[in-house]
Amino acid sequence: MRKNVSFKSNGLNIAGHLYLPEDMKKGEKYPAIVTVTPVSGIKEQTSGLYAQKMSEKGFIALAFDNTSYGESEGQPRFDENPFAKSEDIKNAVTFLSRLSEVDPQRIGAIGICAGGGYVAYTAATDKRIKAVGTVSAYFDLRGMVTSGFAGDWVPLLKEAGKARIAYASGGEPQYIPMLPEDPTFPGAREGLDYYCTSRGEHPNWQNKTLLWSYDKMVQYSALDVIHMVSPIPMLIIVGSKAATLEQSKLAYEHAKEPKELVIIDGGTHFSLYDQELHFSQAIEKLTKFFKAYL
Numbered sequence: 001m002r003k004n005v006s007f008k009s010n011g012l013n014i015a016g017h018l019y020l021p022e023d024m025k026k027g028e029k030y031p032a033i034v035t036v037t038p039v040s041g042i043k044e045q046t047s048g049l050y051a052q053k054m055s056e057k058g059f060i061a062l063a064f065d066n067t068s069y070g071e072s073e074g075q076p077r078f079d080e081n082p083f084a085k086s087e088d089i090k091n092a093v094t095f096l097s098r099l100s101e102v103d104p105q106r107i108g109a110i111g112i113c114a115g116g117g118y119v120a121y122t123a124a125t126d127k128r129i130k131a132v133g134t135v136s137a138y139f140d141l142r143g144m145v146t147s148g149f150a151g152d153w154v155p156l157l158k159e160a161g162k163a164r165i166a167y168a169s170g171g172e173p174q175y176i177p178m179l180p181e182d183p184t185f186p187g188a189r190e191g192l193d194y195y196c197t198s199r200g201e202h203p204n205w206q207n208k209t210l211l212w213s214y215d216k217m218v219q220y221s222a223l224d225v226i227h228m229v230s231p232i233p234m235l236i237i238v239g240s241k242a243a244t245l246e247q248s249k250l251a252y253e254h255a256k257e258p259k260e261l262v263i264i265d266g267g268t269h270f271s272l273y274d275q276e277l278h279f280s281q282a283i284e285k286l287t288k289f290f291k292a293y294l
Contacts, residue, residue, distance in 0.1 A: 002052070005062070007095035009088045015071035016064035016092070017043050019055035024101065031106035031294035032060040032096045034129075036089060038113030038273075039080055039138070040178040040209060042070035045200045046112050046273040050135070050283070054110070057287045059294075060102055064092055070204045076173035078206065080213035082118060082141060082220040089122045093129060106130060106294040110286060112273065113244070114138045116236075117222040120251070124228035131293040133235045133286045136244050136269045139251040142221040145214060150176065153218065160212040175208040194270045223254050230256035235289045237282050239267020260289070 003018045021030065033054050037047040043063040051061035066088050067081070068074030074084075089109065097104035108131040111119035116137025123129040138144055146153050163174040179195065180188040194200040195207065234255055238248035240263050252261040262285050267278040 001055075005095070007064075007091055009067060009091040010084070012067055012073040014064055014067065014073070014088060014091065015043070016062050016095075017048055017051065019051045019061040019063070020101070021055050021058050021060070028101075029103040030058070030060045030101055031108070031290065032062065032099075032102045033290065033294075034089060034092045034096065034107070034109045034119075035061060035063045036085075036109065036111040036115030036119050037063075037066065037069075038115055038136075040069070040078065040205070040207070041113070041115070042202060042204050044070075044202045044204065045195075047110075047115065049274055049279075050110055050112065050286075053283045054286065054290070057283070057291075059290065060096070060099070062092055062096055064088070065204075068210075076167070076210055078175060078208050078213075079210045080114075080178070081216050082114075082121070083216065085115075085118050086122045089118060090126050093126060097128065104128070108132065108290050108294050110135065112136060113269070114141060117141065117220075120226050120229055120234065120255075121220075121222040123232050123234075124222075124225040127232070129232060131233050131235075131290055132229060133237065133289060134248070134251075135237045135282055135286075136239065136242055136272045137236065137248055137251065138244055139222040139226065139247050141217040142219070143247075145218050150214060153214070157215050157218065160215045163211040174211040176211055177207050178209040179207050181207070190268060190270045194273055199274055223251060226251055226254045227256050231258070233258040233260075233289070233293050235260050235262065235285065237262045237264065237272065237285055239264050239269065239272055239278060242267060242269040242272070244269050
């Protein structure tokens with residue numbers, strides 16, 4: 001069962017979908033999970049699918065639109081701000097903690113793509129989160145940007161600075177595509193096959209990111225603090241053919257026990273979003289993990 005909900009984050013209204021197990025018993029308290037979207041994602045895409053499936057496994061699950069995305073408030077729009085997203089996660093935990101159906105001592109988090117990095121980053125300091133699962137995670141946006149994801153990063157940051165001044169002077173916010181629109185760019189075709197087809201397309205999603213989000217992304221890497229997640233247990237799931245495989249291995253190396261790295265044979269970055277063969281394996285691993293630790 002899915003309910004439309006909302007909560008506050010830094011004074012803004014955040015829109016969410018709360019998924020409840022069908023066989024809930026009145027007066028009983030349940031473990032709960034926050035699911036966090038990929039970079040630029042919205043709750044109607046893979047984070048919502050993970051929330052739905054985890055509710056079918058007996059968990060209350062919350063998928064939500066981050067600040068400036070989807071149905072949530074925040075201007076300018078499409079701001080990929082890792083630090084604001086971390087605050088959104090904390091406020092989502094607060095929302096779940098106050099629900100009568102939720103046991104506040106049994107709240108976990110699942111993050112997909114950049115959301116995986118965001119939940120690890122948040123759990124390093126928010127000890128209300130009792131277990132962390134990541135799927136196809138980008139833990140190091142700094143490394144992603146400086147390695148050329150959006151082109152030469154130094155000129156990009158110079159343009160971001162100019163865009164800030166132009167906006168403060170009354171101009172329109174400036175955007176660039178989040179996914180490279182050139183299908184020959186590594187990983188671009190797989191991303192377009194998800195976001196621009198029936199798999200993930202939605203009128204609230206657009207392939208755009210605020211230009212000066214990039215100076216925030218360069219400041220951020222969950223690898224800086226991932227060792228602080230311990231003693232909270234962490235499960236890192238990634239496909240053997242995923243572009244995020246090396247980042248997941250690096251995160252596992254930086255993290256402290258208890259931790260587990262699961263590599264799904266043949267899985268790619270986006271096949272773990274929704275493709276039954278690999279997605280179902282991720283759900284199985286997450287279910288076992290959260291039942292053990294929540």
